[in-house]
Amino acid sequence: MFMEMLYIGMALFLLLTLVAGLWRILRGPTAADRMLAAQLFGTTAVACLLLLAQALEQPPLRDVALVFALLAVVAAVAFVRRAWVADRETEE
Amino acid sequence: MSVSDIITTILLIAGAAFFLVGTVGLLRFPDVYTRLHALTKADNVGLGLMVAGLALQAESWAVVGKLLLIWCLVLLAGASVAHLVTVVARQRGIKLWKR
Amino acid sequence: MxxxxxxxxxxxxxxxxxxxxxxxxxxxxxxxxxxxxxxxxxxxxxxxLPGFSLSLPGILRFIPFFLWHSLRGGVDVAWRALHPQLPISPGMVDYRWRLPPGLARVFMANTVSLLPGTLSAELDESCLHIHVLDKTGDFSSELAIIEERVADLFALDLSII
Known part of the structure; x- marks a missing residue:
């Protein structure tokens, strides 16, 4: 029972650090700072999912974490390229 | 509580502490480059410790393998994101912070 | 080998x-x-993906090296983030490649990003440009060690190149 509580507690704690990190994303000041969201969400979401997989005894959540980890790379490339291109267009 | 439960607890708490420090660095560091340092290193170590803690509780070796695979993918993603953001920030001429 | x-x-x-x-x-x-x-x-x-060589003992030597130094990297950045005075003085450092072009260089750039105080910025023909958290540190010897480990992993001999 203690271990389940620990996993859930840790997952909630990580969510709180994620929310605190969001403040930086909102505040910027540069677009590059906002791109850090991709990084922050990627790692924290994976950790949360792995904790929940263990706590709720739902092994498929590990596969969700795996897909998240894979998508983190793709999302980052798309994010950086798109933000960069969009920004250039508005400047010109 | 078994020995492995105690080790898992310690590893999970240490991992969470690194996630917290990553966020503190993200909020406190002065420019995008230094914030990337905080996020990449602290979060990757945090996830690594959590993966190690959860691996001790895993029901099979295949699950241990899957946890390690996930960590490796996140490491690859972290290094790639850090590199991409740095390149874009430098192309845009974002200056390095000086004391 | x-x-x-x-x-x-x-x-x-x-x-x-x-x-x-x-x-x-x-x-x-x-x-x-x-x-x-x-x-x-x-x-x-x-x-x-065309063929490349990997050294099995090189992989086995690389894993503990990487784990230990990434833990150091985490502790280093944690200490700097939590310190009231924020002890950082960022700068750029150039490191001249000894590794041949290709996968080994990309691998090294990624490794550098995860190790203490260094972040790979750009890769070009001759140099790896690195952002460092504290430019007062001695990075050249540390980077040379990382490069040797990566060369070991890919079964490359740096002295020949």
Missing amino acids: ITTTFSTISFRVVLFAMLWWVITEAAIDSWYIGVPVVAFAAWVSLVL
């Missing part, structure tokens, strides 16, 4: 079979699909 060439089909088949085993969590009946998928993946990877 025991080296494994990634160009050999058998090495790739073993690698993809291990991946399949992990992803399916060792489900026996999944191999009906797994065998053709592994064979196809090995064939596609041979077409898409």
Whole structure:
């Protein structure tokens, strides 16, 4: 029972650090700072999912974490390229 | 509580502490480059410790393998994101912070 | 030195079979699909990615080195983030490659980003440009050690190049 509580507690704690990190994303000041969201969400979401997989005894959540980890790379490339291109267009 | 439960607890708490420090660095560091340092290193170590803690509780070796695979993918993603953001920030001429 | 060439089909088949085993969590009946998928993946990877060499002892030496230094990297950044005075003085450092162009350089750039106080910014023909958290540190010797480890992993000899 203690271990389940620990996993859930840790997952909630990580969510709180994620929310605190969001403040930086909102505040910027540069677009590059906002791109850090991709990084922050990627790692924290994976950790949360792995904790929940263990706590709720739902092994498929590990596969969700795996897909998240894979998508983190793709999302980052798309994010950086798109933000960069969009920004250039508005400047010109 | 078994020995492995105690080790898992310690590893999970240490991992969470690194996630917290990553966020503190993200909020406190002065420019995008230094914030990337905080996020990449602290979060990757945090996830690594959590993966190690959860691996001790895993029901099979295949699950241990899957946890390690996930960590490796996140490491690859972290290094790639850090590199991409740095390149874009430098192309845009974002200056390095000086004391 | 025991080296494994990634160009050999058998090495790739073993690698993809291990991946399949992990992803399916060792489900026996999944191999009906797994065998053709592994064979196809090995064939596609041979077409898409040309062969390179990996050294097995090099891999075994690299893993503890990497784990220890990434932990150091985490502790280092934690200390700086939590310190009231924020002890950082960022700067750029250029490191001249000894590694040949290709996968080994990309691998080194990624490794550098995860180790203490360094972040790979740009890679060009002659140099790796690195952002450092504290430019007062001695990075050249540390980077040289990382480069030697990466060369060891890819079964390359830096003194020849």
